Amino acid sequence: MNNSEPKIRLRGVHKAFGAKTVLDGVELDVNKGESVVIIGGSGSGKSVTLKCILGLLEADSGSIEVDGEDMARASDKDRERINTKIGMLFQSAALFDSLPVWENVAFGLLAQKKVSRKEARDIAVAKLAQVGLSSGVAGLSPAELSGGMQKRVGLARAIAINPEIIFFDEPTTGLDPIMADVINNLIVKTTQDVGATALTITHDMVSARKIANRIAMLYKGKIIWFGPTDEIEQSNNPYVDQFIHGRAEGPIKMGLRA
Amino acid sequence: MNFLQPIGRVFLNFLASTGRLGLFTGSAISHCFRPPFYFRIIVNQMIEIGYYSLPVVGLTAIFTGMILALQSYTGFARFSAEGAIANVVVLSITRELGPVLAGLMIAGRIGAAMSAEIGTMRVTEQIDALTTLSTHPMKYLVAPRILAGILMLPLVVLIADIIGVFGGYLIAVYKLGFNPANYLKNTWDFLQPIDVISGLVKASFFGFIVTLMGCYHGYNSKGGAQGVGTATTNAVVSASILILSMDYVLTELFFAGK
Numbered sequence A: 001m002n003n004s005e006p007k008i009r010l011r012g013v014h015k016a017f018g019a020k021t022v023l024d025g026v027e028l029d030v031n032k033g034e035s036v037v038i039i040g041g042s043g044s045g046k047s048v049t050l051k052c053i054l055g056l057l058e059a060d061s062g063s064i065e066v067d068g069e070d071m072a073r074a075s076d077k078d079r080e081r082i083n084t085k086i087g088m089l090f091q092s093a094a095l096f097d098s099l100p101v102w103e104n105v106a107f108g109l110l111a112q113k114k115v116s117r118k119e120a121r122d123i124a125v126a127k128l129a130q131v132g133l134s135s136g137v138a139g140l141s142p143a144e145l146s147g148g149m150q151k152r153v154g155l156a157r158a159i160a161i162n163p164e165i166i167f168f169d170e171p172t173t174g175l176d177p178i179m180a181d182v183i184n185n186l187i188v189k190t191t192q193d194v195g196a197t198a199l200t201i202t203h204d205m206v207s208a209r210k211i212a213n214r215i216a217m218l219y220k221g222k223i224i225w226f227g228p229t230d231e232i233e234q235s236n237n238p239y240v241d242q243f244i245h246g247r248a249e250g251p252i253k254m255g256l257r258a
Numbered sequence B: 001m002n003f004l005q006p007i008g009r010v011f012l013n014f015l016a017s018t019g020r021l022g023l024f025t026g027s028a029i030s031h032c033f034r035p036p037f038y039f040r041i042i043v044n045q046m047i048e049i050g051y052y053s054l055p056v057v058g059l060t061a062i063f064t065g066m067i068l069a070l071q072s073y074t075g076f077a078r079f080s081a082e083g084a085i086a087n088v089v090v091l092s093i094t095r096e097l098g099p100v101l102a103g104l105m106i107a108g109r110i111g112a113a114m115s116a117e118i119g120t121m122r123v124t125e126q127i128d129a130l131t132t133l134s135t136h137p138m139k140y141l142v143a144p145r146i147l148a149g150i151l152m153l154p155l156v157v158l159i160a161d162i163i164g165v166f167g168g169y170l171i172a173v174y175k176l177g178f179n180p181a182n183y184l185k186n187t188w189d190f191l192q193p194i195d196v197i198s199g200l201v202k203a204s205f206f207g208f209i210v211t212l213m214g215c216y217h218g219y220n221s222k223g224g225a226q227g228v229g230t231a232t233t234n235a236v237v238s239a240s241i242l243i244l245s246m247d248y249v250l251t252e253l254f255f256a257g258k
Helices: A046-054 A076-083 A101-105 A107-112 A117-130 A147-159 A177-194 A205-211 A229-234 A238-245 B004-033 B039-049 B051-079 B082-123 B126-132 B137-174 B180-190 B193-219 B224-255
Strands: A008-017 A020-030 A035-039 A061-066 A086-089 A165-169 A197-202 A214-219 A222-228
Touching (some): A008 A046, A020 A222, A035 A046, A046 A165, A046 A197, A046 B126, A107 A117, A117 A147, A147 A165, A177 A197, A197 A205, A205 A229, A214 A238, A229 A238, B051 B137, B082 B137, B082 B180, B082 B193, B082 B224, B137 B180, B193 B224
Parallel strands (some): A086 A165
Antiparallel strands (some): A008 A061
16 A cells, blocks of 8 residues: 555545435545545535445445545445544544443444453543543543533544544534634644544634645535645635635525525 | 325335334344354343343232232132132233233333433434444444343243232232132142243243334434434334234244144
């Protein structure tokens, strides 16, 4: 596997629910070690794209390669192995509320059976420290934490297995602006610490500018613009301009979908 | 011809959901036999299904035994056949009422709790999170619950049998004035191993039905709080109906032609 090969490669990915086409030929390359953010309005297919890459949804056609392996054609076993290279931070953190915080963080490690429970707990405490949480949190149940703390625990869980790729699903949604900035900083810092490739979906432009090396804009199931973060202001694309400046008037019509 | 449309739609929906349930059942059973096994979860579920159900199942059993003795006394006195009470109580409890009533009570207690828990995990993306942490949700959530149900229900029913027969004994001896030794002798002499064994086999099937329905409806719930509520209702109702119809089939298999 050479280094020039993209870590994640999407080619002509289509996905429809019934008669409604959500993804209409998505093409995307994410290179090793870079951070790509996909922006787009609600219903533009961001979450579906992410779920297709993770194998939670099956694409109707097209290929999705992670490290050169086709996720669509992978068996359950292969997918489980590929997933050991992947960390994911869910929008609602999706912590297991039946388990204490440390077991949430160490879940991936325990599932791979490479460490004892004692070691797993030590690693979990170290990962919690990395996201700025004290060891006192480790024994609490997720329900006792605030939204921002839950996001941090989710982040600690995503980086616990030292993944090569981390996905972030709307990491700042539902947080106050200060906590959002804290989480953004943590995302930048932790992905650099573990040297991971990052793919984020968000509609928060502040967050996107902070996290991204490159930004892709998804509209009506297609990537309509893809370029470095500092060029997005000069995209000369009316759709991108409308989105990043948050204007109600423009070529994108909200709530007028047929 | 429009009136045929709804009939066709209902029929097709019925076939589709039967097929979905069939696939789910097959996958669940196959995951029960393939490693890794989550022994910690199996034991937790066994305690939840078995130990914590004892009070409610025990109360149901003792009152059922008492009512049986009282009812059959008032009925049998008309034929001067009071001597058959011990026989009637022990056969009714071990063959029918023990497994069926315990199954129904556990459907209400366990089936509802399971579908609510798994349904909430579905709508809060916790099941997706399991997949991204290289853990197969069918293996981690469904298989341990089904195994625990199959193993524990016979044990619970055996205890319910004993308590139920004891309830009948209490009424017969202390209220209806039977000789204790004679009553016990009548109970014991007429009881054959097949009476108890058939009840325990039924119990095992009911354990499978309750846990399968709880998991299936929870696993496929969608649409937030309301969806989870619907799933819970469906789990209990479908488990109850399946228990009663399965009871007929098993009784036919065990005792028809004897």
